[in-house]
Amino acid sequence: MEAERFLDEVLIRVKSFLESSQTESKIRDSQTYSSLARTSDLKLPMEGRGLEAVLDDIESVLRYSVRTTAPGFMNPLWGGLSTASIAGELVTAATNTAMYTYEIAPIATLIESTLLKRMGELADFGNSQGTLTTGGSNGNLLGMLCARQAKAPLSSHSGFDGAKMVAFVSEESHYSFSIASNVIGIGHSNLIKVRCNEDGQMRPESLEEEIDRALREGQIPFAVLATSGTTVRGSFDPLREIAAIAHKYELWMHVDAAWGGSCLFSSRYRSLMDGIELADSFCWDAHKMMGVPLICSAFIVKDAEMLRTVCSNGNTAHYLYLETGENVDLGQYSLQCGRRNDALKLWLAWREIGDAGWASMVERFMELADYLEERVKENEYLQMVSKRMWTNVCFRYVGNSPDGDINRINAELRQRIIQDGRFMVSRSTIDDQIILRSVIANRNVTEESLDSFLDCVISLGKDIERGLPQK
Ligand SMILES: Cc1ncc(COP(=O)(O)O)c(C=O)c1O
Incomplete structure (x- = not known):
């Protein structure tokens, strides 16, 4: 089979997978690990099987993949996909390059820089710099690394003793x-968890108390x-109040x-991040709410030099970074060497819908979350567990059971929802209560799919209360 026809056939299968994800009732095959391992042929052959056989393999992979664009998929903080972004992913693969130098990734470098600049502007960061990373986890690591560098400027060169350096984070972070505390060399116990209020927001007065306590005990605070x-x-978290404290104690704020x-x-929800312009750095995952395929995540910092220093290679990469007279190579702001062009898919999605399209997306998601919250509140079998600020809807089934049984019922309920296969939400714990967390981050969710979801929750919850087995 020649490559061109093969690619057409691949696209046909991918399109069919995406289309059927909107209509198939099951979004996940419920086979266990051992049964799927037993029934799948995944062996790497001695002799190649040819492109025809690869098409069969692709079909099997699609058959056993979770349909994360299905309206019932509300499990992690992402789901659904921007179509323009899927195209971006394809073009990225076809133009396979690495983001370290302008020379090898000219248009991609300009695109990534355009995105980082715009994301910085949206936070009123002025003349900022940044990099696309492998996710919010690594964005947080870079934030802490920059903070360490700001407090201990020789640390990137001569190392440092992190035993007394402490950073402050909310207990719900x-x-x-x-992980980042370990990597940057301060250790887990030097990451101080600050108490939250009843809505899960960091309490500024507790933050200040913790900083004062740390100083009294001879520790060295370096980051909020x-x-x-x-x-x-x-x-x-209340950024403006937190920033005032960070500035008072001269601490880096990420x-x-x-x-x-x-x-x-x-414009309706921007105030949730009121005060972001006072921070030193932030990270933002486009692969979460924005429907850009994993991975696409930005780390933005006001002080470009700080990022450059923590990513410095000591001039050992002389074969990569030549003196071109222009300081445009993005590799100098990254912890990675080879790095994918993750910018293209976000840029294409942004070009398609613009700022206004993203604003409508956020507002639509909030409208759907409002809808789900209202349905939960008016239902006698259900109970909201936390005040809602964003599109996380945290609730539990209460039915007619005594308090002592409710955690057991919700733990089993979550398992039965997954087994049922029409919906996926995650399970979590708030104040010792086991809850279901459904998240609106998937552009295919509708009021109707949310109604069906709650019908499913209530029906399965009643079965558990009556002692009926899983159907
Ligand atoms: C608040 C928050 N920060 C950071 C992360 C980590 O992001 P990533 O999975 O992109 O590394 C997550 C992941 O869900 C998150 O919820």
Whole structure:
């Protein structure tokens, strides 16, 4: 089979997968790991099987893949896809290049720079710099690394003793900050968890108390790490108040806006990140709410030199970075060497719908989350568990059961939802209560799909209460 016809055939299968994801009732095959491993032929052959056989393999992969664009997919903080972005992914693969130098990625370099500049402008960051990373986790790592560099300018060259260096983060922040604490050399125990209020937002007065306590105990504070859009509740920390404290103590302020950053597009919801312009750096995942295929994530920093220093290679990459007279090679602002062109898919999606399209997307998602919240509130079998700020809707089934049983029922309910296969939401815990977290980040969700979802939750919840087995 020649390559051209093969690619046409691949596209036919991919299109059919995407189309059927909107109509198939099951979004996930419920086979267990061991049964799927037993029934799949995944062996790497001694002799090649040819492109025809690759088409069969693609069909099998599609058959056993979760349909993450289906309206019932509300599990992680992403789902659904921008069509222009899928094209971007394809073109990125076909034009296969690495983002380190302008020479090897000319138009891609200009595109990535355009995006980073615009994302910085949306946060009123002025003349900022940045890089696309492998995700919010690495954006948070870069934020902490820049903060370390700001406090200990020799650390990138001569190393440092991180035993006394402490950073502050909300107790509801993402776990990537713990990983980053290890990587930058301060260790998990030097990441101080600041108490949140009942809505899951960092309490500024607790932050200040923790900083004062650390100083009294001879520790060296160096970073305040706020979150705009927490993973479970979708809470936004009060950035303006946090920035005032960070500035008072001369600490670097990084904001994890991996999930909530898209609010910056909407005049109605931008205030959730009021004060972002006072931070030193932030990260923002386009692969979450914006429907750009994983991976696409930005890290933006006001002080370009700080980012350049933490990514410095000590002039050892003489074979890559030549003196062209123009300081345009993005590799000098990245921890990676080879790096995909993740910019193209975001740029194409942005060109398609513009700022106004992103604003409408955010507002539509909030409208759907409002709708789901209202349906939950008016239903006697269900209960909202946390105040809603973003599109995370955290609730639980309460039915007619005594308090003591509700956690067990919701744990089983989540399992039965997954087994049922029509919907996917995640399970989490808020104040010792097991909850279902459904997230609106998928452009194929509708009011009707949300109604069906709640019907499914209630029907399965009643079965559990009655002691009926999974159907
Ligand atoms: C608030 C928050 N920050 C950071 C991350 C990590 O992002 P990524 O998965 O892109 O590394 C997540 C992931 O869900 C998140 O919820």
